[in-house]
Amino acid sequence: MFELSLHILDLVQNSVRAGATVVTIRIAYDPDADTLLIELIDDGCGMDEALLQRVTSPFATTRTTRKVGLGIPMLKQLAELCEGAFSLRSQVGKGTTLSARFKMSSIDLPPMGDLPGTMRSLILGAPDQPEFVLEYSMGQQRFTFDTREVRQALGGLSLAEPDILSWIAGYIAQGMAEVQGTTL
Amino acid sequence: MKSFADLEAIRQKTLDKVNLRREHEGTRIVVGMATCGIAAGARPVMLAFLDEVSKRNLLDVTVAQTGCIGMCRLEPIVEISVPGQDKVTYVKVAPEMVPRIVQEHVVNHNPVDEYTIGAAE
Numbered sequence: 001m002f003e004l005s006l007h008i009l010d011l012v013q014n015s016v017r018a019g020a021t022v023v024t025i026r027i028a029y030d031p032d033a034d035t036l037l038i039e040l041i042d043d044g045c046g047m048d049e050a051l052l053q054r055v056t057s058p059f060a061t062t063r064t065t066r067k068v069g070l071g072i073p074m075l076k077q078l079a080e081l082c083e084g085a086f087s088l089r090s091q092v093g094k095g096t097t098l099s100a101r102f103k104m105s106s107i108d109l110p111p112m113g114d115l116p117g118t119m120r121s122l123i124l125g126a127p128d129q130p131e132f133v134l135e136y137s138m139g140q141q142r143f144t145f146d147t148r149e150v151r152q153a154l155g156g157l158s159l160a161e162p163d164i165l166s167w168i169a170g171y172i173a174q175g176m177a178e179v180q181g182t183t184l
Numbered sequence: 185m186k187s188f189a190d191l192e193a194i195r196q197k198t199l200d201k202v203n204l205r206r207e208h209e210g211t212r213i214v215v216g217m218a219t220c221g222i223a224a225g226a227r228p229v230m231l232a233f234l235d236e237v238s239k240r241n242l243l244d245v246t247v248a249q250t251g252c253i254g255m256c257r258l259e260p261i262v263e264i265s266v267p268g269q270d271k272v273t274y275v276k277v278a279p280e281m282v283p284r285i286v287q288e289h290v291v292n293h294n295p296v297d298e299y300t301i302g303a304a305e
Contacts, residue, residue: 001223010222071219117231124234125217125249153191154198161198162238162247164191171186 001074003113004038010071011040011098012122012132018044018096020130027112029104029138035084036102036109042130043095052090075100082106115176116169123147123168127160136176143175201243209267210244211290213237216261218252224259225278232282233262237290245290258304266293273301 001007008025015023020042028037047055054060056076061069075098076086084101102109115136122132134145147159150168157164215221215230233247253261258275264285265271272295274285281299289295297303 006222006227009217009227010219013217069219074219114227114231117227120234121217121227121230121249124230124247149188150191153188154195157195157198157202161201162234163194163198165234166238167186167190167194174186 001078002110004110005113005115005118007071007075007078008038008040008115009118009121011075013125014071015040015042015044015096016122016126016130018042018046020044020095022131022133024133024135026135027115027137028135031104031139034104036104038100038102040098041095042097046092046094046096047090048092052088055088056086072098078102078108078110082109116172119145119172120165120169123159124165127158134172136179138179141179141181143172143179145172145175205243210246211242211267212263212265213245213247213290214250214263214265215247216251216253216259217249220252220256221259221261224256224276226260228279229260229262229277229282232279233286236282236286240286240291242286242290255301258301261301264289264295266290269293274299275301275304 001010012023012025022043024039024041026037026039026041030037051060055069056072058070058073072088079086079100079102082102083106084103087099088096090096119132119134131147133147136143150159150164154164159165159168213233215226215233217226217230230247230249237245237247253263255261255275260277262274262277263271264274266289272289274296277299285296285299
């Protein structure tokens with residue numbers, strides 16, 4: 001994967017499949033500490049201790065069609081390569097929190113890439129449930145996006161409409177640019 | 185500047201489209217978006233289909249996603265079903281191929297044979 005946002009797209013689908021009602025995607029750059037923290041927090045079905053121990057292995061998957069599952073191991077490998085750390089906490093029936101930390105200045109850290117495109121793709125894939133919350137911050141600057149607010153403004157329309165998805169991507173791109181102190 | 189105030193206009197426009205669409209059985213464009221697809225470049229392909237469908241204002245076309253189709257080495261894979269025709273599977277799809285697939289297959293109902301799994305295998 002060439003972009004962090006592609007890892008996010010891949011792994012949030014695990015939360016969707018876990019039946020989450022809310023998935024929070026937290027991306028926090030801390031330039032002073034030279035770290036980037038990516039957290040994916042869901043309230044899905046969770047994993048028991050045995051699966052949790054196994055799931056960072058490429059040879060663990062809940063699918064029955066194949067014997068490999070590469071999403072989690074690839075992000076773990078990347079975090080470790082970037083002098084960071086990877087952790088997963090989960091409770092059956094409560095949800096799962098995935099946490100990946102990277103050294104911001106690591107030469108191996110891929111760019112964030114098209115995060116608005118990732119959000120557009122996630123919402124198209126799961127337009128009704130879960131709700132997605134994106135928290136994007138750099139130091140003290142913060143941008144938050146919540147599909148519940150869009151849903152409320154649209155009065156019950158499906159979010160999986162091309163025009164709505166385009167607006168969402170544009171709105172997120174604008175919010176990210178503000179946090180970074182640039183303009184689109 | 186994008187703001188939540190834009191959504192009211194989008195809502196009105198979309199409602200009209202949704203009502204029109206109810207009268208048709210539409211074409212489905214399904215993009216494989218598991219780890220294998222994503223790593224091979226499925227996200228820009230899916231977004232290109234969304235943009236092309238939106239640009240041409242094709243009301244009876246839906247773009248959807250699915251998991252791993254089982255042929256990871258041929259990703260990104262896109263399946264297109266036009267009502268009344270056999271489903272066509274495109275393999276190793278790149279965003280540059282999308283406008284031609286939409287024009288020839290989705291609009292004019294002539295599959296682009298050279299991009300299909302039959303041509304690749």
